[in-house]
Amino acid sequence: MRLLRSLWDNLFDYDRPETPGEVVFFRLFEGFIAVFVVEQVWRWGLYARRLDVLAVPHGLGQYVDLGWLLRHDLVLVNAAVITVLMGLGLLRRSRYAYLAAFLLMHLQYVARFSLGKVEHGANLLGMTLLGLSLGLLLFDAPRVQRRFTLGFTYFFVGLGYALAACSKLVGTGLHWADGRHLWLWIQEKSIDGWAQTGMLAYNALQELVLSAPGLATLFLALGLLAEASAPLIWWRRYRMPVLLALIGMHVGVYLIMGIQFRLFVLELILLALPWAAWIDRWIAAGRSSVWSGFIPRGHPHPAEGSPPGSSGKPTP
Amino acid sequence: MTSPRSRSISALIATLCVYGALVATHQGEFWPFSIYPMFSQAGHPWSRVVVHEVAADTTDGSWPRPGRPLALRPLGVKANDVAALTAAVMAGDLGSGRHLQRLLAAPLAQHDLLVVRIHGRLEADTVALIHEPVVLLRPDTLLRYPTPAP
Known part of the structure; x- marks a missing residue:
């Protein structure tokens, strides 16, 4: 019970007062999600309009015929509707806008990835959008909406990586980390690189790993360890080091296997680093006019110090 | 009236149940839910x-x-x-x-x-x-x- 209580306290953190920096950070984080949701749905739409049938439908496409999305450029119409909905959500014009955008984004994903292979690059973005949707639907207080969305996101980041580690251990076992497996993947991804660019080439790190099985094993073991430790981010004190380890893992995956999880890494950077504290410090240093529009009424300005009688922190 | 904390916990657990049900019945994938099975089968051709x-x-x-x-x-x-x-x-x-x-x-x-x-x-x-x-x-x-x- 104590563990669970500590988990919920660390995830949602409702008892801790919110600083202006946290408010500003959240709006920037939300803006990041909105911008990349819009970018993804247009990218998917422009690709899907070249297709004429959902060859291997998945998601809701397994239950409802979504082939109509590929006719008359409806994937582009869908992208435009999602763009408008994200704007409405961002401007708080509708509590339902994000949820509607989330559902339509699922359809857009189905339309794009219906050829037999799915990609995971936008999964974290989708989970965060779901967290934003639920936050707006379930709570009235903006402070609670923000805390819920971040807690929800931390939870599913931790869970997702832990499931990835479990999949490896269940699918292969502890010898998953055998360095020769990495050799196979390096070759596989190099062939993909050849198909994409017309050139077959290995970088210096790949050459090194291909010649040193011990090093390859070490890299795989570290990656597996980083994924398995991801649930620790549910607790504040471990959040930054574990998220930085996950970012390091993605950088390694990119350098060694050429697989780029751009959106994952960008979002993890936002979640890992103490942006809110930096913004608070920046505001307190007197360069605050830019941010004042983001700070809701009632929040003390960090430069003004704490109200008399308070514990020295800004009030909620 | 439920507190934000208990409502948050309920929402998280409900989402987790939906997540579990969807990935369990759809080969580990139902966007944006996934068990991230890529690279789980190591050493295979x-x-x-x-x-x-x-x-x-x-x-x-x-x-x-x-x-x-x-x-x-x-x-x-x-x-x-x-x-x-x-x-x-x-x-x-x-x-x-x-x-x-x-x-x-x-x-x-x-x-x-x-x-x-x-x-x-x-x-x-x-x-x-x-x-x-x-x-x-x-x-x-x-x-x-x-x-x-x-």
Whole structure:
């Protein structure tokens, strides 16, 4: 019970007062999600309009015929509707806008990835959008909406990586980390690189790993360890080091296997680093006019110090 | 009236249950939920594809040989999709062949294309790569190995 209580306290953190920096950070984080949701749905739409049938439908496409999305450029119409909905959500014009955008984004994903292979690059973005949707639907207080969305996101980041580690251990076992497996993947991804660019080439790190099985094993073991430790981010004190380890893992995956999880890494950077504290410090240093529009009424300005009688922190 | 904390916990647990039910019944994938199964099967052989322009017309009845590799990125086509469609064509799905022709329509207007499958597998302490031409694409025709030579 104590563990669970500590988990919920660390995830949602409702008892801790919110600083202006946290408010500003959240709006920037939300803006990041909105911008990349819009970018993804247009990218998917422009690709899907070249297709004429959902060859291997998945998601809701397994239950409802979504082939109509590929006719008359409806994937582009869908992208435009999602763009408008994200704007409405961002401007708080509708509590339902994000949820509607989330559902339509699922359809857009189905339309794009219906050829037999799915990609995971936008999964974290989708989970965060779901967290934003639920936050707006379930709570009235903006402070609670923000805390819920971040807690929800931390939870599913931790869970997702832990499931990835479990999949490896269940699918292969502890010898998953055998360095020769990495050799196979390096070759596989190099062939993909050849198909994409017309050139077959290995970088210096790949050459090194291909010649040193011990090093390859070490890299795989570290990656597996980083994924398995991801649930620790549910607790504040471990959040930054574990998220930085996950970012390091993605950088390694990119350098060694050429697989780029751009959106994952960008979002993890936002979640890992103490942006809110930096913004608070920046505001307190007197360069605050830019941010004042983001700070809701009632929040003390960090430069003004704490109200008399308070514990020295800004009030909620 | 429930507190934000208990409402948050309920929402999280409800989402978790939906997540669990959907990935358990959809082979680990139901966007944006996933158990991220990629790379879970380590050490298994794989097959990928590279598209080549056809070197030159042959007149002796043999299959054309692969010429210059075709870069898919400038065409905005993903290698993953070409690999998935080629696998479907090899399994007898001609509809996927039409998809392939449509995705590669621009280069097909210039050259015939040969899809070469590359199989990789671990052999002792090396990775063995085997190249196997599988599909010849023309704007209006698709020929599968081991179909008799065109």
